[in-house]
Amino acid sequence: MENRLEYLKAWQRANPEKVRGYKRTYLERHPEQVEKNRIRSRIRMVEYYRKMREERPEEYGRFKESNRKRGRETKDKYYSSHREERISGALRWQKENPDKRKAHVRLRYAELRGKTERPKGCSRCGVIGRVDAHHEDYGKPIDVVWLCRICHKAVHADLPPLPSLP
């Protein structure tokens, strides 16, 4: 057993381009796995920065400031160069998902009329900030769970919740 493992490792070292090829084929055949891994790494990142915020608040503050600035710049650039694409993409999504679209519109109306309130933070992990409405059932547009972007993705990928904030 040990020998076989050694042999396999040696083979992998000797054939890096084949290893890369196998990996690529695997990932192409399992797009849902790719998405899960992406979300998992986002979750790890969030955990890392939450820890930093608690343990090294000054470093976190500096990181946040530079990150915010960079984010704004990329966003501005992206928005101005992809305007058309973004609009047509949104219209296509609306056409392909009429029930979801309807639920979102109803929810928006309910919010405007004060029938429901968007909370300030995620109901799963507690982070304060922008939240998404997650529908368990699109037939009940106002019956939503409010989640941060990462918890929302984790819910859809069936991943465990983020550790909640203290």
Ligand SMILES: [Zn+2]
């Ligand atoms: Zn969350």
Ligand SMILES: [Zn+2]
């Ligand atoms: Zn959702």
